Amino acid sequence: EAGVVQSPRYKIIEKKQPVAFWCNPISGHNTLYWYRQNLGQGPELLIRYENEEAVDDSQLPKDRFSAERLKGVDSTLKIQPAELGDSAVYLCASSLDHGTSGFNEQFFGPGTRLTVL
Amino acid sequence: DAKTTQPPSMDCAEGRAANLPCNHSTISGNEYVYWYRQIHSQGPQYIIHGLKNNETNEMASLIITEDRKSSTLILPHATLRDTAVYYCIVSGQSAAGNKLTFGGGTRVLVKP
Numbered sequence: 001e002a003g004v005v006q007s008p009r010y011k012i013i014e015k016k017q018p019v020a021f022w023c024n025p026i027s028g029h030n031t032l033y034w035y036r037q038n039l040g041q042g043p044e045l046l047i048r049y050e051n052e053e054a055v056d057d058s059q060l061p062k063d064r065f066s067a068e069r070l071k072g073v074d075s076t077l078k079i080q081p082a083e084l085g086d087s088a089v090y091l092c093a094s095s096l097d098h099g100t101s102g103f104n105e106q107f108f109g110p111g112t113r114l115t116v117l
Numbered sequence: 118d119a120k121t122t123q124p125p126s127m128d129c130a131e132g133r134a135a136n137l138p139c140n141h142s143t144i145s146g147n148e149y150v151y152w153y154r155q156i157h158s159q160g161p162q163y164i165i166h167g168l169k170n171n172e173t174n175e176m177a178s179l180i181i182t183e184d185r186k187s188s189t190l191i192l193p194h195a196t197l198r199d200t201a202v203y204y205c206i207v208s209g210q211s212a213a214g215n216k217l218t219f220g221g222g223t224r225v226l227v228k229p
Contacts, residue, residue, distance in 0.1 A: 111160055
Protein backbone atom coordinates (compact mmCIF):
# COMPACT_ATOMS: atom_id res chain seq x y z
CA GLU A 1 0.00 0.00 0.00
CA ALA A 2 1.35 3.41 -0.95
CA GLY A 3 2.06 5.79 1.88
CA VAL A 4 1.46 9.51 2.08
CA VAL A 5 2.89 11.18 -1.02
CA GLN A 6 4.23 14.71 -1.00
CA SER A 7 5.71 16.84 -3.72
CA PRO A 8 8.01 18.44 -4.33
CA ARG A 9 10.57 16.97 -1.95
CA TYR A 10 12.71 20.10 -2.10
CA LYS A 11 11.96 23.69 -3.06
CA ILE A 12 14.21 26.74 -3.14
CA ILE A 13 12.66 30.14 -3.72
CA GLU A 14 13.47 33.77 -3.14
CA LYS A 15 11.62 35.71 -0.50
CA LYS A 16 8.34 37.30 -1.54
CA GLN A 17 7.72 34.54 -4.07
CA PRO A 18 4.73 32.20 -3.78
CA VAL A 19 5.12 28.47 -3.18
CA ALA A 20 2.75 25.51 -3.01
CA PHE A 21 3.05 22.03 -1.58
CA TRP A 22 0.93 19.05 -2.56
CA CYS A 23 -0.11 16.04 -0.50
CA ASN A 24 -1.86 12.83 -1.45
CA PRO A 25 -2.96 10.95 1.68
CA ILE A 26 -3.31 7.22 2.11
CA SER A 27 -6.36 5.99 0.22
CA GLY A 28 -9.47 6.07 2.38
CA HIS A 29 -8.01 8.29 5.11
CA ASN A 30 -10.52 10.97 5.95
CA THR A 31 -8.31 13.13 8.17
CA LEU A 32 -5.37 15.08 6.82
CA TYR A 33 -2.82 17.18 8.70
CA TRP A 34 -0.21 19.74 7.69
CA TYR A 35 2.74 20.26 10.04
CA ARG A 36 5.74 22.57 9.91
CA GLN A 37 9.06 21.41 11.32
CA ASN A 38 11.83 23.90 11.98
CA LEU A 39 15.40 22.69 12.17
CA GLY A 40 16.11 20.81 15.40
CA GLN A 41 12.52 20.96 16.61
CA GLY A 42 9.49 18.70 16.57
CA PRO A 43 6.68 19.15 14.05
CA GLU A 44 4.01 21.77 14.79
CA LEU A 45 0.45 21.36 13.56
CA LEU A 46 -0.69 24.00 11.08
CA ILE A 47 -4.09 22.70 10.03
CA ARG A 48 -6.22 19.57 10.28
CA TYR A 49 -8.94 18.51 7.85
CA GLU A 50 -11.76 16.08 8.37
CA ASN A 51 -12.76 15.23 4.83
CA GLU A 52 -12.92 18.62 3.10
CA GLU A 53 -13.57 20.67 6.25
CA ALA A 54 -10.76 22.43 8.11
CA VAL A 55 -11.57 21.62 11.75
CA ASP A 56 -8.44 23.07 13.37
CA ASP A 57 -6.54 25.89 11.69
CA SER A 58 -5.72 27.85 14.82
CA GLN A 59 -1.95 27.63 14.20
CA LEU A 60 -2.08 28.55 10.52
CA PRO A 61 -0.69 32.08 9.84
CA LYS A 62 -3.64 33.17 7.78
CA ASP A 63 -2.09 36.36 6.46
CA ARG A 64 0.19 34.43 4.12
CA PHE A 65 -0.71 30.76 4.42
CA SER A 66 -3.69 29.04 2.87
CA ALA A 67 -4.72 25.45 2.41
CA GLU A 68 -7.41 23.54 0.64
CA ARG A 69 -8.60 19.98 0.41
CA LEU A 70 -11.01 19.82 -2.46
CA LYS A 71 -13.14 16.66 -2.65
CA GLY A 72 -11.67 15.53 0.66
CA VAL A 73 -8.68 13.74 -0.84
CA ASP A 74 -5.58 15.64 -2.02
CA SER A 75 -4.53 18.82 -0.30
CA THR A 76 -2.46 21.86 -1.19
CA LEU A 77 -0.69 24.21 1.22
CA LYS A 78 0.31 27.60 -0.15
CA ILE A 79 2.49 30.42 1.11
CA GLN A 80 2.23 33.83 -0.52
CA PRO A 81 4.48 35.71 -0.15
CA ALA A 82 7.21 33.56 1.41
CA GLU A 83 9.48 35.03 4.08
CA LEU A 84 12.94 33.96 5.20
CA GLY A 85 11.46 32.50 8.40
CA ASP A 86 9.28 30.12 6.43
CA SER A 87 12.29 27.92 5.67
CA ALA A 88 11.37 24.58 7.20
CA VAL A 89 10.16 21.07 6.37
CA TYR A 90 6.44 20.88 5.68
CA LEU A 91 4.98 17.52 6.59
CA CYS A 92 1.65 16.04 5.60
CA ALA A 93 0.02 13.24 7.56
CA SER A 94 -3.23 11.32 7.29
CA SER A 95 -5.31 9.06 9.50
CA LEU A 96 -8.52 7.07 9.36
CA ASP A 97 -10.82 8.42 12.05
CA HIS A 98 -13.94 6.44 12.78
CA GLY A 99 -15.77 9.28 14.48
CA THR A 100 -15.62 7.72 17.91
CA SER A 101 -13.07 8.11 20.66
CA GLY A 102 -10.08 5.91 20.09
CA PHE A 103 -6.58 5.86 18.78
CA ASN A 104 -6.05 6.97 15.21
CA GLU A 105 -2.50 6.43 14.03
CA GLN A 106 -1.11 9.29 11.96
CA PHE A 107 0.91 8.30 8.92
CA PHE A 108 3.41 10.91 7.77
CA GLY A 109 4.81 11.67 4.36
CA PRO A 110 8.52 12.42 3.80
CA GLY A 111 7.94 16.17 3.81
CA THR A 112 8.89 19.07 1.56
CA ARG A 113 12.03 20.94 2.53
CA LEU A 114 11.56 24.64 1.75
CA THR A 115 14.47 27.04 1.59
CA VAL A 116 13.68 30.74 1.25
CA LEU A 117 16.62 32.89 0.13
CA ASP B 118 -2.34 18.43 26.66
CA ALA B 119 0.26 17.66 29.30
CA LYS B 120 3.86 18.60 28.62
CA THR B 121 6.62 15.99 28.39
CA THR B 122 10.31 16.18 29.29
CA GLN B 123 12.90 14.02 27.55
CA PRO B 124 16.70 14.01 27.56
CA PRO B 125 17.95 15.74 24.41
CA SER B 126 20.23 12.91 23.37
CA MET B 127 21.56 9.48 24.26
CA ASP B 128 23.85 6.86 22.79
CA CYS B 129 23.22 3.14 22.69
CA ALA B 130 25.36 0.16 21.69
CA GLU B 131 24.12 -1.97 18.82
CA GLY B 132 22.45 -5.14 20.07
CA ARG B 133 21.83 -3.76 23.54
CA ALA B 134 18.53 -2.54 24.94
CA ALA B 135 17.82 1.18 24.66
CA ASN B 136 15.78 2.68 27.49
CA LEU B 137 14.29 6.08 26.67
CA PRO B 138 12.79 7.97 29.62
CA CYS B 139 9.96 10.49 29.50
CA ASN B 140 8.51 12.60 32.30
CA HIS B 141 4.90 13.73 32.13
CA SER B 142 4.09 14.75 35.69
CA THR B 143 0.99 16.78 34.74
CA ILE B 144 -0.70 13.98 32.80
CA SER B 145 -4.43 13.74 33.41
CA GLY B 146 -6.53 10.63 33.80
CA ASN B 147 -7.78 10.41 30.23
CA GLU B 148 -4.51 11.20 28.49
CA TYR B 149 -2.49 8.58 26.67
CA VAL B 150 1.26 8.35 26.21
CA TYR B 151 2.35 8.06 22.57
CA TRP B 152 5.77 7.41 21.10
CA TYR B 153 6.76 8.32 17.57
CA ARG B 154 10.20 8.33 16.02
CA GLN B 155 11.67 10.25 13.10
CA ILE B 156 14.53 8.86 11.10
CA HIS B 157 16.63 11.41 9.25
CA SER B 158 14.90 12.89 6.17
CA GLN B 159 11.68 10.98 6.87
CA GLY B 160 8.39 11.85 8.52
CA PRO B 161 7.60 10.65 12.04
CA GLN B 162 6.53 7.04 12.48
CA TYR B 163 4.22 5.66 15.16
CA ILE B 164 5.81 3.20 17.59
CA ILE B 165 3.47 2.47 20.47
CA HIS B 166 0.99 4.02 22.89
CA GLY B 167 -0.55 3.26 26.29
CA LEU B 168 -2.82 4.56 29.02
CA LYS B 169 -1.70 2.88 32.25
CA ASN B 170 -0.82 -0.71 31.48
CA ASN B 171 2.51 -1.70 30.02
CA GLU B 172 2.36 -2.36 26.31
CA THR B 173 4.50 -4.37 23.89
CA ASN B 174 4.48 -4.72 20.13
CA GLU B 175 6.93 -5.85 17.48
CA MET B 176 8.87 -2.62 17.67
CA ALA B 177 9.14 -1.79 21.35
CA SER B 178 7.82 -2.00 24.90
CA LEU B 179 6.26 0.84 26.86
CA ILE B 180 6.53 0.86 30.64
CA ILE B 181 4.31 3.38 32.45
CA THR B 182 4.80 4.00 36.16
CA GLU B 183 1.91 3.34 38.50
CA ASP B 184 1.36 7.06 39.14
CA ARG B 185 1.60 7.63 35.35
CA LYS B 186 3.96 10.56 35.83
CA SER B 187 6.70 8.97 33.78
CA SER B 188 7.27 6.25 31.22
CA THR B 189 10.09 4.41 29.46
CA LEU B 190 10.27 3.25 25.90
CA ILE B 191 12.38 0.14 25.52
CA LEU B 192 13.96 -0.94 22.26
CA PRO B 193 15.00 -4.48 23.21
CA HIS B 194 17.83 -5.00 20.72
CA ALA B 195 18.86 -1.72 19.15
CA THR B 196 20.11 -1.77 15.58
CA LEU B 197 21.84 0.93 13.56
CA ARG B 198 18.50 1.57 11.83
CA ASP B 199 17.01 2.63 15.17
CA THR B 200 19.10 5.81 15.07
CA ALA B 201 16.44 8.51 15.10
CA VAL B 202 14.73 11.22 17.14
CA TYR B 203 12.19 9.70 19.52
CA TYR B 204 9.19 11.77 20.59
CA CYS B 205 7.13 11.14 23.71
CA ILE B 206 3.70 12.78 23.42
CA VAL B 207 0.83 12.99 25.86
CA SER B 208 -2.60 13.57 24.42
CA GLY B 209 -6.22 12.83 25.08
CA GLN B 210 -8.35 10.87 22.69
CA SER B 211 -11.49 12.44 21.38
CA ALA B 212 -14.10 11.87 18.74
CA ALA B 213 -12.24 14.45 16.66
CA GLY B 214 -9.07 12.38 16.59
CA ASN B 215 -5.76 12.71 18.31
CA LYS B 216 -3.90 15.98 18.40
CA LEU B 217 -0.17 15.35 18.61
CA THR B 218 1.96 18.09 20.17
CA PHE B 219 5.60 17.24 19.54
CA GLY B 220 8.37 18.44 21.83
CA GLY B 221 12.08 18.34 21.09
CA GLY B 222 12.40 14.58 21.48
CA THR B 223 15.48 12.47 22.29
CA ARG B 224 18.09 12.05 19.62
CA VAL B 225 19.24 8.43 19.85
CA LEU B 226 22.46 7.36 18.22
CA VAL B 227 23.04 3.61 17.99
CA LYS B 228 26.73 2.85 17.71
CA PRO B 229 28.30 -0.34 16.36
